[in-house]
Amino acid sequence: MYFLKDLEKLVEIPPESLGPNIEQLVFDKLKRDVLFTVSGRYGYIIAIRRIQTLTEGYIRPGTGNAVFKVVYTAILFKPFRGEVVDAQVTTTTMNGLFCSVGPCSLFLARKMIPPSFQWHQEETPSCYMTSEGTRLQSGSKIRIRILGVSCEQSALTAVASMNEPFLGIIKEEEDTGLIFDEND
């Protein structure tokens, strides 16, 4: 889910970069330092909404850099375990499928796809399909539940399931209507 949160950061400006309009310099450096980074604690920093406070700078001994403490409001995205999200399928393989929710990539193992969907390698593109011909392929919109999240070096990845009542493919024509698995 997306959320707003106030975060704190020490921004260092080297002496040769100091000049008039210091607020703008600090803001630009803050954006270079934090935008689009990811952490296990807060998720992805997608945008900076506004600067809340900017303290007076001080000189870091030994380097001459000016250091400013900035509190800013960020727009973040983090997938939570147990959360239900709408996602778009990016790739399908015989072992499962990948889908994306904003900047985050999620994997659904074969077991987490309802058993009524069978793998069809021979189709173009290869896809999961029910006996009635409902296709689950690259570009399909699906509603899934996040089962677990892990943080790697530069990305959050998650595993999810759509093998549960009220989860499944979201019909293209009518966004809220879901096709449910018969076994649910």
Place this chain on the structure above:
Amino acid sequence: MLHSPINVGPVAQENASNLEFGDDLKDARFLKNDEVFLLLEQLRRVEFAGIDPPETFSKSLEHTRQFAQFKERAITEELGIKLSDMGFHPFEAAQLVNLVPESPEEARSLIPSLQTRNDDELYDALGYIRDKKPDNN
């Protein structure tokens, strides 16, 4: 200076089914897809006019564009106030507006923390959200 080190954080402590988000996110303000779409679209026009935004930004914008239900500031604000008045947790309110469940049963299945809510409360909330949907106006 390098980017902040990657924190391998307390992901394991979180469980949205019980509204547990860990100590780090106590003051987080959860957003509906619609609100994020409007905020990012505004930022895109100001900061990335004429250029392609970075991937993290463009993927988020595209995701919220696809799945936002209302895309009108006045409606999302009104829904936020109404659901907050009805005593829903901000995470539950955002999920209700993002997912627009059709029945109390579906709402409780998708958002397990709503198990404590009775059918009447959920019918009220869901009816109120559905009435604001563009195809109902």
